[in-house]
Amino acid sequence: MKTQATITEYAVTLYWDVWGNVEDGWEVNDCSQFGENLAISDDWTDDDILDALIDLDILTAYKDLFIVTNLGEAIEIERKDDNKPLVGLRPIYD
DSSP states (O other): OOOOOOEEEEEEEEEEEEEEETTTEEEEEEEEEOSSOEEEETTOOHHHHHHHHHHTTSSOSOGGGEEEEEETTEEEEEETTTOOEEEEEEEOOO
16 A cells, blocks of 8 residues: 655745855855745655756756755755755744
């Protein structure tokens, strides 16, 4: 019997000002909440998450430029070449 996927609502945070480098790490200095939340199913792949962010015009259509990093319950979208954080996804709990 197939179990039904669980959907979690995530707040989308856009990172506008990120300082640092690969060697020393990155620090987000300025960010803002995106106007819409993102509903993510627990059976989604990294590509599904990137596709949803592309559909919202948050990321460009070049999925191979980005990686999805799971940080416990949170998710971060980073630039593939240097792991610079670009977007944060945090679960919303009622």
